[in-house]
Amino acid sequence: MTNSKSLSLVASAALLLALAACGGPEQTPYPRADPERPAPSGAAGSTQSDVRGFTLVGTGDVLPHASIIRLAHTDAGGHGYDFRPMLAGVAPVISRADLAICHMETVYGANGGPFTGFPTFKSPPEVAAGLRATGYDSCSTASNHTLDAGADGIRRTLEALDKAGVKHAGSGRTAAESARPALMRAGGALVAQLAYTYDTNGFPQPEGRPWAVHLIDEQKIIADARAARKAGADVVVVSLHWGTEWQEAPDEQQLTLGHRLTASTTKGRPDIDLILGTHAHIPQAYEKVNGTWIIYGMGDQVAGAMVNPPDVVDPRGNQSSIGRFTFGPPAEPGQRWVVKKAEFVPQWMDVQKGRVVALPEALRRAPGRKDYQVAEKAVRRAVLSRGAAAQGLTMGE
Structure with missing residues (x-):
């Protein structure tokens, strides 16, 4: 696990640099609901009533198998790779949000x-350009595959995301980054x-770079969240690559760590405002724990036909x-930003056509399609399996 104490000075300096950089011009390929740049909460000359809320969307694992890579090559006309067509079906949902976060599982x-x-x-x-064109603003890059190609894989991935204008969290080329x-x-x-992973499939951190990918460590996550808050963050989102593959119910680590992270507070204010989970390959439940929403697992957004051991294709x-999640500003400065509305939108990767489908919209256009109905029902059952409907979660479009 990463030693949080040894990196505390580096983290503080990095946060200050990042905050300064955050003041630069936004790069948004799709017009948002209100494209005007807002003042941050508590900014000089603003009042609490002036502060606008925002919507945030999060999605699951982008996991391009060989079949997906071949499809992107075909979609590019045999010259290069184009991932925009396979994501076009969910682009309206993603681009309408004020902030969109994905999970880039591979390097x-x-x-x-x-x-x-x-x-x-x-x-x-x-892939990075395809994500940006779809409307994504940032991606978590901490997964069990982050070290598949060593330090070079991390470097290439972050360079491509930077070039596309997609922010990233969970890995770095330098300690400061x-x-x-x-x-x-x-x-x-x-x-x-912030982003963390349970493991790296046995690959060690690159020599001399113990910070290359963030590993799950409860105390480090809390320390990082508090550092982000102290540096000015109004809302702290934690992306976690965790859980047990092919298990719909969250495992003991997810339940225990989720409870502890959401229970962590500073001066009565939660340190973490939202947890976005990935890794299990299948949809898992949403649940509000200690007043904070946790998605235990969003499932694979982009993947080829998935084989569940022992070698059975699992839809x-x-x-x-x-x-x-629609966040509203606090009633008073320094209080928590509150989730005013929590929604989920079922989606499905049609592996035959190689397209990601936003199921509510697809069912409105083709209400009798059996494969859409089956997928939507399965996602809805998993998402609501821990009582999220009673906690206010609704299905959106």
């Missing part, structure tokens, strides 16, 4: 390849994203959800 290969799928992934760097959260303005808030591996 990228060199321009032109070679590229590989399972078990050690090297994806085309063009690794310690720095993704910081973004949304509505009247400054939002920090759940192409089902997932989009979490959408």
